[in-house]
Amino acid sequence: LPKGKRALQNKWVYRVKEEEGGKKKYNARLVVKGFAQKKCIDFDEIFSPVVKMTSIRTVLGIVVAEDLHLEQLDVKTAFLHDDLEEELYMQQPEGYEVKGKEEM
Numbered sequence: 450l451p452k453g454k455r456a457l458q459n460k461w462v463y464r465v466k467e468e469e470g471g472k473k474k475y476n477a478r479l480v481v482k483g484f485a486q487k488k489c490i491d492f493d494e495i496f497s498p499v500v501k502m503t504s505i506r507t508v509l510g511i512v513v514a515e516d517l518h519l520e521q522l523d524v525k526t527a528f529l530h531d532d533l534e535e536e537l538y539m540q541q542p543e544g545y546e547v548k549g550k551e552e553m
Contacts, residue, residue: 456538458482481539 450456459481466474505522512519541547 450538451536454536454538456540459539459542461542479542481537 459479462478462480464476464478466476468474508522509519511517
Protein backbone atom coordinates (compact mmCIF):
# COMPACT_ATOMS: atom_id res chain seq x y z
CA LEU A 450 0.00 0.00 0.00
CA PRO A 451 1.12 3.56 -0.59
CA LYS A 452 2.32 5.42 2.48
CA GLY A 453 -0.57 6.90 4.47
CA LYS A 454 -3.14 4.52 2.95
CA ARG A 455 -4.88 1.58 4.58
CA ALA A 456 -6.91 -1.28 3.19
CA LEU A 457 -10.57 -1.32 4.15
CA GLN A 458 -12.24 -4.52 5.29
CA ASN A 459 -14.96 -6.17 3.24
CA LYS A 460 -17.69 -8.75 3.55
CA TRP A 461 -19.94 -10.83 1.35
CA VAL A 462 -23.66 -10.06 1.31
CA TYR A 463 -25.89 -12.92 0.16
CA ARG A 464 -29.50 -12.81 -0.92
CA VAL A 465 -31.91 -15.46 -2.13
CA LYS A 466 -34.74 -14.18 -4.29
CA GLU A 467 -37.66 -16.45 -5.07
CA GLU A 468 -39.03 -15.98 -8.57
CA GLU A 469 -42.31 -17.10 -10.08
CA GLY A 470 -42.74 -20.85 -10.10
CA GLY A 471 -40.67 -21.29 -6.95
CA LYS A 472 -37.35 -20.97 -8.76
CA LYS A 473 -34.67 -19.43 -6.55
CA LYS A 474 -32.11 -16.88 -7.70
CA TYR A 475 -28.94 -16.54 -5.63
CA ASN A 476 -27.11 -13.20 -5.49
CA ALA A 477 -23.76 -12.45 -3.88
CA ARG A 478 -22.17 -9.03 -3.58
CA LEU A 479 -18.78 -8.09 -2.18
CA VAL A 480 -19.04 -4.81 -0.28
CA VAL A 481 -16.52 -2.68 1.55
CA LYS A 482 -17.15 -1.91 5.21
CA GLY A 483 -17.39 1.83 4.63
CA PHE A 484 -18.41 2.50 8.22
CA ALA A 485 -14.80 1.82 9.22
CA GLN A 486 -13.56 4.81 7.21
CA LYS A 487 -12.22 7.80 9.12
CA LYS A 488 -12.87 11.39 8.01
CA CYS A 489 -9.80 13.26 6.71
CA ILE A 490 -7.94 9.93 6.50
CA ASP A 491 -10.03 7.83 4.10
CA PHE A 492 -12.28 10.59 2.73
CA ASP A 493 -12.71 14.36 2.77
CA GLU A 494 -16.35 14.91 1.83
CA ILE A 495 -19.67 13.36 2.81
CA PHE A 496 -22.53 12.97 0.37
CA SER A 497 -26.14 12.22 1.14
CA PRO A 498 -28.12 10.96 -1.84
CA VAL A 499 -31.27 13.04 -2.17
CA VAL A 500 -33.80 13.46 -4.94
CA LYS A 501 -34.24 16.82 -6.65
CA MET A 502 -37.46 18.65 -5.81
CA THR A 503 -38.18 19.05 -9.53
CA SER A 504 -38.29 15.25 -9.82
CA ILE A 505 -40.80 14.99 -6.98
CA ARG A 506 -42.93 17.79 -8.45
CA THR A 507 -42.92 16.07 -11.85
CA VAL A 508 -44.07 12.76 -10.40
CA LEU A 509 -46.74 14.43 -8.26
CA GLY A 510 -47.91 16.40 -11.31
CA ILE A 511 -48.35 13.17 -13.27
CA VAL A 512 -50.19 11.58 -10.33
CA VAL A 513 -52.63 14.51 -10.16
CA ALA A 514 -53.06 14.83 -13.94
CA GLU A 515 -53.79 11.13 -14.37
CA ASP A 516 -55.92 10.92 -11.19
CA LEU A 517 -53.64 8.24 -9.75
CA HIS A 518 -53.10 7.13 -6.14
CA LEU A 519 -49.50 7.31 -4.93
CA GLU A 520 -48.47 5.35 -1.84
CA GLN A 521 -44.70 5.36 -2.20
CA LEU A 522 -42.02 6.97 -4.31
CA ASP A 523 -38.68 5.23 -4.87
CA VAL A 524 -35.88 7.08 -6.65
CA LYS A 525 -32.75 5.33 -7.85
CA THR A 526 -29.57 7.29 -7.19
CA ALA A 527 -27.39 6.39 -10.15
CA PHE A 528 -24.36 8.35 -8.97
CA LEU A 529 -23.65 5.63 -6.41
CA HIS A 530 -22.02 3.78 -9.30
CA ASP A 531 -19.97 6.73 -10.52
CA ASP A 532 -16.17 6.84 -10.67
CA LEU A 533 -14.34 7.83 -7.49
CA GLU A 534 -11.85 10.69 -7.44
CA GLU A 535 -9.84 9.15 -4.59
CA GLU A 536 -7.95 5.87 -4.57
CA LEU A 537 -9.40 3.33 -2.13
CA TYR A 538 -7.79 0.08 -1.12
CA MET A 539 -9.60 -3.02 0.08
CA GLN A 540 -8.27 -6.15 1.72
CA GLN A 541 -8.41 -9.28 -0.39
CA PRO A 542 -11.61 -11.23 0.30
CA GLU A 543 -11.11 -14.23 2.55
CA GLY A 544 -10.33 -17.29 0.46
CA TYR A 545 -9.08 -15.24 -2.50
CA GLU A 546 -5.51 -14.68 -1.37
CA VAL A 547 -2.83 -15.49 -3.92
CA LYS A 548 0.13 -17.37 -2.47
CA GLY A 549 3.03 -14.97 -2.03
CA LYS A 550 0.77 -11.91 -2.41
CA GLU A 551 -1.22 -12.16 0.81
CA GLU A 552 -0.34 -8.61 1.82
CA MET A 553 -1.44 -6.95 -1.45
